[in-house]
Amino acid sequence: MSTQYSDFFPLVDGALQAEGVPLQQIAETVGTPAYIYSRAAIESAWNSYAKPLADIPHLVCFAVKSNSNLGVLNVLAELGAGFDIVSVGELERVLAAGGNAGKVVFSGVGKQDHEMRRALEAGVFCFNIESIPELDRLQAIAADMGVTARISLRVNPNVDAQTHPYISTGLKDNKFGIDIERAEEIYQRADSLPNIEVTGVDCHIGSQLTSLDPFLDALDILLALVDKLAAQGIVLSHLDLGGGLGVTYKDEQPPETDEYIRAVHERIGSRNLTLVFEPGRSIVANAGVLLTRVELLKHTEHKNFAIIDGAMNDLIRPALYGSWHDILPVVPRSGEELAYDIVGPVCETSDFLGKGRDLCLKDGDLLAVMSAGAYGMVMASNFNTRGRAAEVLVSGQTADIVRRRETIADQLSLESLPGENPCF
Numbered sequence: 001m002s003t004q005y006s007d008f009f010p011l012v013d014g015a016l017q018a019e020g021v022p023l024q025q026i027a028e029t030v031g032t033p034a035y036i037y038s039r040a041a042i043e044s045a046w047n048s049y050a051k052p053l054a055d056i057p058h059l060v061c062f063a064v065k066s067n068s069n070l071g072v073l074n075v076l077a078e079l080g081a082g083f084d085i086v087s088v089g090e091l092e093r094v095l096a097a098g099g100n101a102g103k104v105v106f107s108g109v110g111k112q113d114h115e116m117r118r119a120l121e122a123g124v125f126c127f128n129i130e131s132i133p134e135l136d137r138l139q140a141i142a143a144d145m146g147v148t149a150r151i152s153l154r155v156n157p158n159v160d161a162q163t164h165p166y167i168s169t170g171l172k173d174n175k176f177g178i179d180i181e182r183a184e185e186i187y188q189r190a191d192s193l194p195n196i197e198v199t200g201v202d203c204h205i206g207s208q209l210t211s212l213d214p215f216l217d218a219l220d221i222l223l224a225l226v227d228k229l230a231a232q233g234i235v236l237s238h239l240d241l242g243g244g245l246g247v248t249y250k251d252e253q254p255p256e257t258d259e260y261i262r263a264v265h266e267r268i269g270s271r272n273l274t275l276v277f278e279p280g281r282s283i284v285a286n287a288g289v290l291l292t293r294v295e296l297l298k299h300t301e302h303k304n305f306a307i308i309d310g311a312m313n314d315l316i317r318p319a320l321y322g323s324w325h326d327i328l329p330v331v332p333r334s335g336e337e338l339a340y341d342i343v344g345p346v347c348e349t350s351d352f353l354g355k356g357r358d359l360c361l362k363d364g365d366l367l368a369v370m371s372a373g374a375y376g377m378v379m380a381s382n383f384n385t386r387g388r389a390a391e392v393l394v395s396g397q398t399a400d401i402v403r404r405r406e407t408i409a410d411q412l413s414l415e416s417l418p419g420e421n422p423c424f
């Protein structure tokens with residue numbers, strides 16, 4: 001058995017399964033492309049946080065942006081998860097999935113008035129504030145509603161996360177967070193506002209980190225700030241290190257979650273701080289695959305193409321970041337392998353999910369694009385008027401459609417001809 005297969009996506013009797021369900025069977029009933037998630041994989045990744053944190057005051061808030069499917073959120077809500085949101089839409093998803101608003105942190109640089117109102121109404125755990133205008137806006141809204149808003153400041157510690165530049169967020173030049181040099185002054189301002197309760201400090205330096213050092217460098221900077229503020233009478237009760245822990249897509253060796261948590265806990269020492277984390281990718285990336293079918297094989301003088309029914313509109317990571325995803329045949333064939341570019345039908349040269357993959361293929365074969373559970377479906381679009389894929393959650397021997405395939409009628413239903421719907 002290849003090492004690319006996992007406990008959650010095993011090869012059984014020569015065919016790839018999600019837990020106990022053959023992917024072929026799902027393709028026959030639901031069609032392709034489809035995202036398939038494993039409940040057990042989500043639970044296992046969740047436990048990798050929950051177990052080492054069991055005896056430490058903590059809150060783990062799953063980053064909804066990484067996978068916002070209601071079925072997935074429901075699995076996490078049932079495990080007692082908190083949630084990290086960046087929009088009111090994500091908040092409504094969390095509530096619809098059975099999540100607890102009291103365990104929600106509201107992140108993001110551009111929260112709108114109506115979003116702040118709704119979050120206050122729902123009673124979120126705290127707002128991660130990223131600028132002075134945002135702080136003032138929240139004060140005004142909370143005052144208008146006659147409530148108090150709990151906040152932490154998302155500071156930008158100016159630490160290099162050593163990851164892809166597009167997903168690095170903790171450097172001075174990034175739009176995120178409050179400059180560490182200005183943090184004290186802004187805490188004092190926040191502390192003086194009547195409808196603001198300062199409760200924590202927060203940072204998120206980037207995503208897909210494969211080393212502990214940047215996390216610990218950022219933590220040291222946050223802890224120095226926590227101590228300084230305490231000396232001034234501003235005593236924080238939680239410290240939120242954001243998300244960012246990387247996963248293995250190909251050959252990366254990110255730290256184990258418990259190693260990360262142990263290192264963080266050690267540095268916190270005797271400080272009385274609830275530890276908050278906002279993991280996304282490390283909970284769901286390896287809990288999902290994109291199931292797709294080879295439409296046809298095209299051989300040119302220079303290249304072999306496998307043209308599939310999935311495309312960059314379904315999974316944009318390879319086109320956007322040059323990301324690697326393993327691509328496995330659902331029923332591996334024996335025979336001569338050729339190096340294939342795995343491409344979709346979209347009219348863009350960047351429409352590929354993998355390049356130069358050694359595979360033995362025939363028209364109609366099913367392929368599983370692995371590690372697609374995070375930043376997959378959430379970043380899907382209707383480019384080329386392609387309907388977005390179905391999503392299926394597998395739990396042991398059962399499979400539930402947790403999002404039906406989008407139809408052309410779904411897409412057209414939002415639009416109208418000139419004259420049919422005048423603005424005024």
Ligand SMILES: Cc1ncc(COP(=O)(O)O)c(C=O)c1O
Pocket residue numbers: 063066084107108204206207208242243244245278279280281282374
């Ligand atoms: C504020 C914030 N928290 C959490 C996350 C989740 O990060 P990851 O999926 O890398 O764990 C992100 C995305 O990078 C983020 O921007």
Ligand SMILES: N[C@@H](CCCC[NH3+])C(=O)O
Pocket residue numbers: 065167207208317374375
């Ligand atoms: N979309 C990115 C991660 C972005 C993280 C957002 N805070 C990815 O697919 O890797």
